[in-house]
Amino acid sequence: MIKKLDKLILSSFLGPFLLTFVIVVFILLMQYMLKYFDDFVGKGLGFHVFAELLSYFSIVMTPNALPLAVLLSSLMTFGNLGEHFELTAIKSSGISLVRTLFPIFIFTLLLTIAAYFSNNYIVPRAALNAYSLMYDVRQQKPALDLKVGAFYNGIENYSIKIDEKKSDGETLSGVMIYDHTRKSGNTDVILADSGRMYPVDDGGYLILELFDGNRYSVAQESTRKSRTKNNIKPYVRSSFKKSKMVFSLAGFNFDKTDKKLFSSNRLMKNIKQLQRDIDSMKTEVKDVRYQAYNFANKSYAHHLREQVSIPEDLVKVRKHLDSIRAVRDSIRRFEADPELAERVKEREIEETNKTTNTAKANDSKTSPTKLSANKKIETKNLKKTAATNKVNNKSKTPVTVKAKPKIKSVSKPKPKKPAPAKKKTPVKKKMPVYTIDEALAKADSLMGTKNKMLPAVRHALSQARSHKNSLGIQVNKLIExxxxxxxxxxxxxKKYALAVACLVMFLIGAPLGAIIKKGGLGFPVIISIMFFIIFYVINILGEKWVKQGLMDPVAGAWAANVILLPFGLFFLRQARNDARLFEADFYSVFVSKLKKRFNKSEGE
Structure with a gap:
């Protein structure tokens, strides 16, 4: 019984979900592509380019489309079940509303996990392909299409106008061409009665054959005599029966740029790449702060009493960055000069060989056989020295030493020490008190005349301005x-929050459908759009406030889910209690209860 019920609910949910998902993606896609509609018109792009562009941008729109599709489909599903009294039958059989919601909840949970992986891996790649292709489309020149009576400026350095174009698409009449290759204005003009236009080399070049025409151009200034008396340049006219002009159409080919040029944007990165960029930018911020401290030490130490101390964490980051830069410089040197790496390897091998040779020599000197021989030689020398000492002691005769007569020492009178002189107490000099004019006059006398003082003041002002500009540059770097x-x-x-939003929208849509008990695309669509607008506005405001530094990024990304989740829980509670929130009787009963309580309080 329960398995059949789960199949019934899932089958009634999947159809509206797929339908609403396609509709929402189409609406969001059209709303986004209308911004660039002018960039597509008249460029002769093939169907495959449009199909590729729409497929990529449809994948980019899925993070915003999934929550709205879940909200709308769950509201429609349970609205239909309530409208046809199927929910009433399920409740009468003893199955609670929470158990009825369980299969769609499991599906939405799996959809949330799939949305997270899509937002992290699939959407960034699709965004990279979409925006790189959009750039190529916007850079594409308009297709070659000569219109009657209008100048065409699509070909570089030429402006072409025709009076008539035959049905074959090649024969022209009344051709006028302005040649701007010499960059001298509208001075070179070609007029022809008729012409023929056709592409060659698979559309790489365009040949324009002109018949029965004239070419008017200004003569070049080769000599001063080429000018007239009124300083007017003479015109030169040359007629022709047939003339052929070749134009390169290389700029009209649709060429794709390298996608690596767009990969640095944050929209084209997954969570790991974003976190790596955040860590690198944080270290860069610490490096800029270290430079600011170091600049203050070098520039302001001459007039600051206490020198500014650099924090230890900034010093560690600086050392780490210096080591990384040193490694990068060495790698660049090796890449620039491949022979340098071989030289360094040879030096390392020579040094290792030297160390091994010295170690072997030391080991050979201190070998056990040589140590035993040295010990024997030392014992023999000790025995010889002991024997010679004995012989010398025996040969020595005793010597009598006469005692010297004692001399009485006469004590001399000690000189008297002079009495210590009394210390003179220093007399405190009174600091002179100057008025402002006297102080300025004193400073002028110290600095010299005003003519000598002005260069010093100007130098101080220029130095202060330069210090201010350098600190301003560092502050701007930190802000950026x-x-x-x-x-x-x-x-x-946002990659996490938009995935979890599917669960939040399900908790809002399913209980609301059970309360409203109306299906279809009428009232449920209005309710779901209202909640999605609230969700979308909160997301936009949160992102804007985060960029301005008014809110934490975590709070800005999760604000919509946190605000709308209590509404979903409230609707779930009311649906379990069979509340009639969208019926007039519910509010009339509520108002009557309030009136009764108010009347009782007045009677008391």
């Missing part, structure tokens, strides 16, 4: 990096 960190952080958390 911090804003980029916040943008990358909210982009990382």
């Amino acid at each position: 990096r911090e804003t980029e960190i916040r943008r990358h952080a909210i982009e990382k958390h």
